[in-house]
Amino acid sequence: MYKILAKKELAPKIKFLEVHAPEIAEKACPGQFIMLMVGETGERVPLTLAGYDVKKGTISFAFNEVGKTTKLLGCLNEGDCISSITGPLGKPSETRNFGRVLCIGGGVMIAPMLLQAKALAEAGNSLTTVIGARTKDLLFFEEEMKCLSSEFHVATDDGSKGFTGLDFLKEILEKEKFDRCIAYGPVVMMKNVSEMTKPHGIPTIVTLTPIMIDGMGMCGVCRVTVGGKLKFGCVDGPEFDGHNVNFDELVNRQRMFLPEERLSSFIWEIQGRCACGGKQA
Amino acid sequence: MAESKPRPKIKKEAESMPKQKPEERRKNFNEVATGYTEEQAKSEASRCLQCPKPQCVSGCPVEICIPDFIRLFKEEKYEEAIAKIKEKNSLPAICGRVCPQEEQCQKSCILGKIGEPVSIGRLERWLADWERDRGKTKIPEKPAPTGKKVAIVGAGPAGLTVAADLAKLGHKVVIYEALHVPGGVLVYGIPEFRLPKRIVQAEADYIQKLGAELNLGYLVGRVYTIPELLRQKGFDAVFIGTGAGLPAFLGVPGENLGGIYSSNEFLIRVNLMKAYAFPIYDTPIRIGKHVVVIGGGNVAMDSARSALRLGAEEVCIVYRRSREEMPARREEIENAEEEGIICKFLANPIRFFGDEKGWVKAMECVCMELGPPDESGRRRPVPVKGSEFIMDTDTVIVAVGRTPNPIIQSTTEGLAVTKWGTIVTDENGKTNIEGVYAGGDIVTGEATVISAMGAGKKAAKTIHEYLTKK
Numbered sequence: 001m002y003k004i005l006a007k008k009e010l011a012p013k014i015k016f017l018e019v020h021a022p023e024i025a026e027k028a029c030p031g032q033f034i035m036l037m038v039g040e041t042g043e044r045v046p047l048t049l050a051g052y053d054v055k056k057g058t059i060s061f062a063f064n065e066v067g068k069t070t071k072l073l074g075c076l077n078e079g080d081c082i083s084s085i086t087g088p089l090g091k092p093s094e095t096r097n098f099g100r101v102l103c104i105g106g107g108v109m110i111a112p113m114l115l116q117a118k119a120l121a122e123a124g125n126s127l128t129t130v131i132g133a134r135t136k137d138l139l140f141f142e143e144e145m146k147c148l149s150s151e152f153h154v155a156t157d158d159g160s161k162g163f164t165g166l167d168f169l170k171e172i173l174e175k176e177k178f179d180r181c182i183a184y185g186p187v188v189m190m191k192n193v194s195e196m197t198k199p200h201g202i203p204t205i206v207t208l209t210p211i212m213i214d215g216m217g218m219c220g221v222c223r224v225t226v227g228g229k230l231k232f233g234c235v236d237g238p239e240f241d242g243h244n245v246n247f248d249e250l251v252n253r254q255r256m257f258l259p260e261e262r263l264s265s266f267i268w269e270i271q272g273r274c275a276c277g278g279k280q281a
Numbered sequence: 282m283a284e285s286k287p288r289p290k291i292k293k294e295a296e297s298m299p300k301q302k303p304e305e306r307r308k309n310f311n312e313v314a315t316g317y318t319e320e321q322a323k324s325e326a327s328r329c330l331q332c333p334k335p336q337c338v339s340g341c342p343v344e345i346c347i348p349d350f351i352r353l354f355k356e357e358k359y360e361e362a363i364a365k366i367k368e369k370n371s372l373p374a375i376c377g378r379v380c381p382q383e384e385q386c387q388k389s390c391i392l393g394k395i396g397e398p399v400s401i402g403r404l405e406r407w408l409a410d411w412e413r414d415r416g417k418t419k420i421p422e423k424p425a426p427t428g429k430k431v432a433i434v435g436a437g438p439a440g441l442t443v444a445a446d447l448a449k450l451g452h453k454v455v456i457y458e459a460l461h462v463p464g465g466v467l468v469y470g471i472p473e474f475r476l477p478k479r480i481v482q483a484e485a486d487y488i489q490k491l492g493a494e495l496n497l498g499y500l501v502g503r504v505y506t507i508p509e510l511l512r513q514k515g516f517d518a519v520f521i522g523t524g525a526g527l528p529a530f531l532g533v534p535g536e537n538l539g540g541i542y543s544s545n546e547f548l549i550r551v552n553l554m555k556a557y558a559f560p561i562y563d564t565p566i567r568i569g570k571h572v573v574v575i576g577g578g579n580v581a582m583d584s585a586r587s588a589l590r591l592g593a594e595e596v597c598i599v600y601r602r603s604r605e606e607m608p609a610r611r612e613e614i615e616n617a618e619e620e621g622i623i624c625k626f627l628a629n630p631i632r633f634f635g636d637e638k639g640w641v642k643a644m645e646c647v648c649m650e651l652g653p654p655d656e657s658g659r660r661r662p663v664p665v666k667g668s669e670f671i672m673d674t675d676t677v678i679v680a681v682g683r684t685p686n687p688i689i690q691s692t693t694e695g696l697a698v699t700k701w702g703t704i705v706t707d708e709n710g711k712t713n714i715e716g717v718y719a720g721g722d723i724v725t726g727e728a729t730v731i732s733a734m735g736a737g738k739k740a741a742k743t744i745h746e747y748l749t750k751k
Contacts, residue, residue, distance in 0.1 A: 027505075041555075041561060041562045043564040086460075089503060214469075214549060217527050219543065220543040220546050223530075230537075255639075256567075263560060
């Protein structure tokens with residue numbers, strides 16, 4: 001059992017948990033993920049690590065309450081336990097000194113992006129960071145990200161704060177030179193960023209979050225096509241070269257069980273099965 | 282014709298196994314074979330001739346003293362009979378169900394020459410179930426601790442066997458299992474209707490009662506590595522039983538469309554995550570009307586029969602060779618066909634077509650013919666030019682084999698590995714690194730539960746010798 005030591009709400013429906021898991025904390029690296037199960041009848045879901053503290057023996061992660069599992073997870077409070085966590089999984093990110101790095105974090109993935117950015121800054125890179133969300137209320141970690149960066153931008157889909165959309169990046173890419181770009185966020189965002197950096201020949205790393213069950217290479221549901229080759233998101237990734245990923249196929253595979261996921265979430269909502277009645281904690 | 286000495290009449294036919302009727306069982310996940318009654322078991326045991334030189338024992342990978350346990354059975358000393366089995370085999374309820382006895386102990390039974398061999402596996406199962414159902418599983422007395430500590434990586438059939446044998450010898454045993462339940466392929470691979478999961482849980486509980494400690498959700502290699510377990514965590518030896526858990530794919534166009542599962546994904550959803558009970562369990566599965574299973578092994582049979590139980594209208598197994606070359610157990614092929622599963626032989630998929638939503642809707646196959654034998658000794662299937670045809674399907678399960686899990690090999694520096702990714706050991710399970718042993722599918726490639734247990738047995742013996750000398 002893994003005890004929750006701290007819980008924060010980063011934005012509406014975006015929660016952040018710090019959990020006691022000393023052995024995972026000791027081995028964790030930026031870019032890796034965990035597989036988590038809430039209760040014995042639960043599903044196994046992957047969540048990208050947003051932090052770890054070897055001294056405290058904790059790991060942390062953020063999630064968006066979209067399906068039954070994440071809603072259940074959002075109902076847990078400090079002192080509650082998560083039944084199963086396996087990790088750290090996947091290949092760690094490369095965090096050496098590349099020179100100038102463009103870091104883009106979108107939505108809930110701003111949280112693991114911050115961990116990544118910290119490691120890159122520590123390695124001596126100069127960072128230009130961008131955080132983005134659908135609307136301004138869903139932004140978080142602005143100050144934390146800003147203080148790591150030599151240049152910092154905010155973007156929202158609806159233009160409620162900062163730039164509208166990511167098109168402004170085109171201009172930045174024309175003017176400035178980058179040695180590497182890292183994009184963590186929704187598939188559409190990572191696809192757009194990859195398309196923008198490709199003409200400039202900037203190596204672009206994206207992190208993929210396909211459906212996973214075991215997270216250790218066994219089931220193959222996380223298979224993705226990268227450079228025409230079959231890869232497993234869990235063991236070959238989760239980070240891949242964004243210029244070679246078949247994003248359209250990934251979107252299609254992510255949506256495979258959408259009707260079932262909605263049904264599961266709906267039933268849970270009407271049954272109001274958790275202590276707080278299915279509402280936010 | 283008068284005989285000089287009256288001889289007891291031998292019943293040539295074995296007691297048949299009671300089963301759920303095909304039309305019933307194809308709608309549920311309950312166990313197909315319901316097990317002998319006590320009367321049937323007694324009658325079957327009475328067929329054993331108690332040969333002075335028994336052939337059956339040499340056919341058993343874990344060398345159970347078969348005639349002895351059957352003699353005790355005949356004498357109705359059930360407790361002693363199951364204890365006799367457990368001297369060699371700590372997982373009898375599992376082996377009684379999933380061992381291919383027809384290829385092993387029963388193959389050399391002398392009765393097989395005049396009729397049917399003694400159903401050794403069914404008797405083993407009966408005894409194990411008898412003991413468990415009475416809730417009086419006997420725990421052997423714990424020996425004095427030796428002070429030695431052994432880590433077992435993977436709680437599948439090989440790992441559990443090593444754990445049991447070493448715990449019984451007084452060593453401290455710690456099992457590390459990456460999944461959230463113990464059992465390995467017994468829980469993620471073999472379906473409920475062939476091996477109920479409560480039985481696996483009970484046998485894993487038994488091994489813990491023997492003194493083994495079980496850590497779940499612990500992926501050795503990503504958390505501590507094998508060298509770290511030996512150097513920092515105070516283990517004197519490590520056994521690797523990580524199995525052949527990675528799915529193979531066909532590598533043909535369209536394979537990543539929705540509705541195409543690897544057999545591993547399909548069976549993990551259904552068995553491990555209990556998707557058949559969705560939405561009570563959260564993991565979903567979607568089954569269409571026309572299911573196609575590619576492959577001819579036991580995993581293909583398990584997938585096909587599970588698909589049928591999940592409500593498929595039609596399930597068709599497509600295999601590139603003919604019936605004779607099918608690697609699945611005869612019994613499982615018969616069970617599948619009785620349930621209404623169709624087998625299409627000498628055909629191989631070459632591409633999949635999807636609908637506008639990216640879901641599979643059809644599969645193009647090519648007909649095959651059998652050429653000269655290949656290195657496996659089976660005749661090699663060769664495509665017949667111009668014989669392509671289309672099959673409509675909305676769910677495809679690819680069951681064309683599993684490969685070794687690479688995590689340990691890639692995180693254990695210097696460990697000798699073959700070009701297929703399996704770990705190199707000597708015949709006793711010893712790897713090239715001192716104190717590191719391996720066995721089961723991670724050494725042999727995909728094989729059977731009992732052969733993994735046999736390898737575990739040998740490795741446990743080797744580890745014990747090593748620890749005693751150390």
